[in-house]
Amino acid sequence: MTENMVLVNTGLLIIRLVIGLTFFGHGAQKLFGWFGGTGIEGMGNWLKTLGLEQGAKVWAILAGLFELIGGLLFAAGVLTWLGAIMIVIVMIDAIYAVHGKNGYWLTNGGFEYNLVLIAVCIGTALIGPGDYVLLYKP
Template identity: 30%
Template sequence: MTSSKPGDHARTEMIHDVDYPLDVPSTSGSGSGPGGDSATTAFPAAGRSDYSQFAESGGYDPSAPLPFSDQPTTIAASPRDEVTRRGTTDFGLFVLRLAVGVLLAMRGLQKLFGLFGGPGIDGFAATLTESGFEQARILAITGGAVELVAGVLLVIGLATPVAASALLALVGMGIAVRLTGGDPVPLLGDTTRGLETSILYAAALLALLFAGAGRWSVDRRWRWSHRPRFSGVIWLLLAVIVAGVIWYLLNGTNPLTSTTDSPPVTAG
């Protein structure tokens, strides 16, 4: 004779609602019921972490994600500095580098070796002496070598910011030499050479400083080839400082107000 207490029926329903893993095979592989059938309520022993046997026999696969858990998500982020397609921009930068680099390298050959109808070292040194420079021969050799080497670097796109800033300093000093002459130099010259050529050189070099060499260059793996950012400003400041120091120490005149007939401003 059995008796039931209040609440036993509810607890029985709760127990019946539990889903038992009736299809889990026995860990020993031997049947526990009549006829050798595999048991349906076998669980791995306590402390055991190898569930491969259950996965192989169609039970729980520990490698599969739980249906209730958040599925892992992977967000493929593109590299921050990845160079995107830029159309014909890189080709345009290559043409600009080629034209400016070749022409300025030829200028260096004129000053160093007298090629292409150039003055050579002696003639260029005499021009610098007439312009009020001291150590004119050293400046002539240095200026010609910088033009030649930096022009070649510009063509191949190697160390482009360094080459462009060095050439920009030379072009700026050339403009200053023209402005300190006895005769006024026009911006656009008809019969005499004006400043337009030097200004175009300076503008092209500034464009390369702030646009980069492009992917058609040896510098294509460096950030300054496509994203100069602050490097253009830094190299521009260096070019201005170096050119200003050389001019102040070896010439001393004010290119904005002085002429060859006015006394030079001594450096110190």
């Protein structure tokens, strides 16, 4: 393996670990109340404040599962494309439900950061996870 490929694979690993483990943590906050999270009840109550009265608890569980599972897949480099899709779905939902009405810039509560995460996930999925993955990649 050339030095350039070692750097590419290391870069992809860093991206996957930071993004994937962060989303795993967000999912664990929603589902289990870990890492200072509110758990399903708290997330469901917050979703109700956004106007989602019906099925708030179900949506809280789905968002948590998409973040937890998507984050793990993305971080591990296993079915990276599926993990990326799960993360992108949650980010599109966040833009639609929360950030979109605030415009683009994060300083105004906008969707700037969500769009950056979407781009990183899609870009990584298109490139591939690299050689440093949890399972052997032939």
